[in-house]
Amino acid sequence: MEKMIAGKTIAVNEEGYLTDFSQWDKAVAEEIAKENNVELTPRHWEVISYLQGEHKNQVALSIRKIGKSNVVDIKEFYALFPNGPLKISTKIAGIPKPASCL
């Protein structure tokens, strides 16, 4: 599937997650954030870059792991990305929805 995001044609899956990280940039992130009613602050960007780093290192992301990351605690993670922070933050970060759940 393809979707117009921030004036560019971006490859996404059925749920709107980017399927090609090389198409991600900050403008794309801003627009996905807006769709999810999140206004990105410097704090958000820190978390996003942490998530992208973990993904690059093939670390499976989970709420528990993020809580122990020393980057953000779970309470703040929820405050930054309300209602399902893991699925919203990963979508904004342009990485796959975590499959931590089986």
Added chain:
Amino acid sequence: MKRIVILGAGTAGTMMANHLNHELKRADWEIDIIDEREEHYYQPGYLFLPFDIYEPEDIVKTIDEFIPKGVRLVKGKIDRVQPDNNHVLMADGRVMNYDILIIATGAKIAPEETPGMLGEEWHKTVFDFYTFEGALNLRNKLRTWEGGKLVVHITEMPIKCPVAPLEFAFLADSYFQNKNMRDKVEITFVTPLSGAFTKPKATEALDHLLQDKHIKIESDFAIESVDQENKKIIDYGGREISYDLLVTVPTNKGDEVIERSGLGDDLNFIPTNKGSLQSLANKNIFVIGDASNIPASKAGSVAHFEAEILTENIKRYIHDEPLKEEFDGHANCFIETGHGKALLIDFNYSHEPVEGTFPFPGVGPLRLLKESRMNHMGKLAFRWIYWNMLLKGTHIPFVSATMQEAGKEF
């Protein structure tokens, strides 16, 4: 004489003891299996015990009766594994050396991980049903409960048998209807996931069933604490859900022995090659069942399929041949939906559960992802299969270790 040591005589460990007892030359190999417990519980029975469908004696036998004569059962508490010198240290000071170690120490609930869960009201208004005691205490509670808000809750993934909490909600609906008090009970299913299950097509079918049965679903709920005094659960976003009776599945963790041995991740699950079942850190350590971190369901059927492949790989390891990376994450689960019916799902790492027929393509007799009485009979028959075939490592006819794609509607 070389030695294989198996840690844990639960479902996976017992199956491996039986497989290896058949397959290895006994003049060359001694097989030891270590466990501190006396009883072997049929864990799928914990789902039925609270609803008076099974009696305690249906689901408990002794460990000894399933360990073959050629295998030495060592009773005792394991202190830790020392992988660098191939030793297992026992709590009483005994040291057991091994050439090959198979870890099958499973997973268990850790209610202490959630603040407030283990309070005064534990097993009074807050219950688990993942332990024998929890399921039995819950049965006694339900027998006299007069109704109110029943909340069925999952703390975090992964958990053993990810469909069990849903089945519990379905069976509760059925149970209270039979007691003519369904109108007095409000059932809510609370999950950290975005829907009823982890796989999209099954979630669609199961969300629909929840609706049919008037079970409310609260999704994306990541619990922060239980407030036992005010009878509510609170999530990190500040969302609150009140209950009169809370049936929760606490965080699941691997055994403490894994933590003491420094072999696990943050939940004490052991990093394992998902195809070969060899531990990533030590070539002569293999992991089977719930103890590993592989992205497959933590379920007896998975351990059964793994056992067939792991047995082959142990033989290859002994003969210095390359291991087969053949395990595909195959799981096969009956899902009780109440009123004498059940669903069946069959899936692996790459294929989610879909509709179709099982085990014979196009024939059945079991239907995948559809409610039927036949599936329910299958689930009940499974207890006999478990005690009489599965634990003994007998191959179940027509059901292959890797998932079959024929007969499925992808």
